[in-house]
Amino acid sequence: MKPGCATTRARWSDGAGKRSLTENHLPENIRRFPARCPPAPDPVAGRLRFRGIRAAEGLIFEPDLMRFSDLRLAELFRSHGEVVDCRPVAGGCISDAWRVQVRLVARIDGPVHGANPPGFVDETSGQSTVSPAAVERAFLVKTKTAAFLEPYQREVEGLRALAAVGAVRVPEPIQVRSIGDRAYLVTEWIESAEPNSGNGAFFETFGRRLAALHRLSVGRRIGSDSDNFLGASRQINRPSDSWEDFVAQNRLGIQIRWATDSGKADVTLRRDVDRVIESLGDLLHGRAEETCLLHGDLWSGNYLRDLDGQPVIFDPASYHGCREAEFGMLLLFGGCPAEFFRGYEEEWPLPSGWRRRAEIYKLYHLLNHLNLFGEGYLSACRRSVGNVLAGV
Structure with missing residues (x-):
C-alpha cells in the first residue's frame, strides 16, 4: 500500500505497506497545522524515511498539554529528571518513536565521563554533588507492546x-x-544534518568507516550467540562452520519456507530459490573466507550524517558473516552514490565479483520483505532470483 497525501502524516511512510499516523488518529491535545506530504516512493527502487524533528513537520506538541502519562515517560525517566518536551519522529515501520527532552536531575558525581553530560548520576559511585545549573538532554524513545522487549534487547546488543x-x-x-x-x-x-544525498565527501567518509568496521572486526566466526530481528521478522543467527550452509539454512532457506507456508511464495519462486540454495557453493565462489561484524540491516533509514558531518549507524541486526552480505540492503535501499563505494574500496578492496554475489543477499532481504509486507514484493523476488541464477 503506497502512502497517499490526503492527510498530515506525523511519523513515517515508506511505500512498502508501512504504517503511518494520520490526523484522524492523533490525540486531541495536538495542534494541527498544514504540512507538506512526501512523495510515494517505489517500494522496490527505494524507501523513504524522515529523521529528527523534521519528521513531525506540521505538528506542534504543547508540553503543558502533553499527556506524558499516556507514554509512561515520567516513570521511564524518573531517575534521570523531568520530561519537558516530547514529539513524534520517524521511528521506522515497527515502533512508535519520540524525541524526548529531559531536564536532568541536578546531581553529579565528580568529573563527568563518557557520553553522559552533567546531571547524570553514576549509581556505581558513592558521593554526589549538586550541579550549578540545570542541564537538558534529548533522547530517542522507541516503544511497542511488551512482546517487543526481546527485539529491543537484541538491538542494544x-x-x-x-x-x-x-x-x-x-x-x-x-x-x-x-x-x-x-x-x-x-x-x-x-x-x-540534512540532506544526506548529494554530499560526496560524507559518503566517501561513510564508505571508509564501514570498511574500517569490517576490517577491524575480521575473524572466522559465523553467526551470533542469539537471534535478532529485521523489523518484526526474526533473523536466525545460529552459528555455523560454513558460510554456504549458514546462508542456505539461516537466510534463504528459512525465508522461502516462511513465504511458502504463508502462501506468499508461488511454486515457481520456491523452485528457483531452491535452485539457488543447491548452487551456493558455485554462486559464492570467489568470496574471501574471513568474516566480520556486520550491521545487518544497513539501508538509508538506518544511517545519518551528524552535525559534524560524520556518519552514524543505528537500528542494527548484527551478526558475524561475509562482509559482502552487508551490501544486500545497501544496494537495494541504501541510496549510496559512487563516492561511498570508492571510499570503501580504497580502505579495504572487495574481491572481484562481489556485486554478483551480493545479489544473493539482496534476494534474502527481498524475501524478508515479502514475508513482512506481502505480494507487493513478489515480482522483485522473482527478478532477483532470476538475476542470481543468470549470474548477473
Missing part, C-alpha cells in the same frame, strides 16, 4: 558490539525495559 569496534559512531543505549504492557528502548538523540 548490536549497538554495543558496533560501538566496541570504534569505527563508526552509534547512538549510546540508555535503557531497555518494560512498563506495564509496553516495551521501551531509550538511546541518546543524535541530531542529523
Whole structure:
C-alpha cells in the first residue's frame, strides 16, 4: 500500500505497506497545522524515511498539554529528571518513536565521563554533588507492546558490539525495559544534518568507516550467540562452520519456507530459490573466507550524517558473516552514490565479483520483505532470483 497525501502524516511512510499516523488518529491535545506530504516512493527502487524533528513537520506538541502519562515517560525517566518536551519522529515501520527532552536531575558525581553530560548520576559511585545549573538532554524513545522487549534487547546488543569496534559512531543505549504492557528502548538523540544525498565527501567518509568496521572486526566466526530481528521478522543467527550452509539454512532457506507456508511464495519462486540454495557453493565462489561484524540491516533509514558531518549507524541486526552480505540492503535501499563505494574500496578492496554475489543477499532481504509486507514484493523476488541464477 503506497502512502497517499490526503492527510498530515506525523511519523513515517515508506511505500512498502508501512504504517503511518494520520490526523484522524492523533490525540486531541495536538495542534494541527498544514504540512507538506512526501512523495510515494517505489517500494522496490527505494524507501523513504524522515529523521529528527523534521519528521513531525506540521505538528506542534504543547508540553503543558502533553499527556506524558499516556507514554509512561515520567516513570521511564524518573531517575534521570523531568520530561519537558516530547514529539513524534520517524521511528521506522515497527515502533512508535519520540524525541524526548529531559531536564536532568541536578546531581553529579565528580568529573563527568563518557557520553553522559552533567546531571547524570553514576549509581556505581558513592558521593554526589549538586550541579550549578540545570542541564537538558534529548533522547530517542522507541516503544511497542511488551512482546517487543526481546527485539529491543537484541538491538542494544548490536549497538554495543558496533560501538566496541570504534569505527563508526552509534547512538549510546540508555535503557531497555518494560512498563506495564509496553516495551521501551531509550538511546541518546543524535541530531542529523540534512540532506544526506548529494554530499560526496560524507559518503566517501561513510564508505571508509564501514570498511574500517569490517576490517577491524575480521575473524572466522559465523553467526551470533542469539537471534535478532529485521523489523518484526526474526533473523536466525545460529552459528555455523560454513558460510554456504549458514546462508542456505539461516537466510534463504528459512525465508522461502516462511513465504511458502504463508502462501506468499508461488511454486515457481520456491523452485528457483531452491535452485539457488543447491548452487551456493558455485554462486559464492570467489568470496574471501574471513568474516566480520556486520550491521545487518544497513539501508538509508538506518544511517545519518551528524552535525559534524560524520556518519552514524543505528537500528542494527548484527551478526558475524561475509562482509559482502552487508551490501544486500545497501544496494537495494541504501541510496549510496559512487563516492561511498570508492571510499570503501580504497580502505579495504572487495574481491572481484562481489556485486554478483551480493545479489544473493539482496534476494534474502527481498524475501524478508515479502514475508513482512506481502505480494507487493513478489515480482522483485522473482527478478532477483532470476538475476542470481543468470549470474548477473
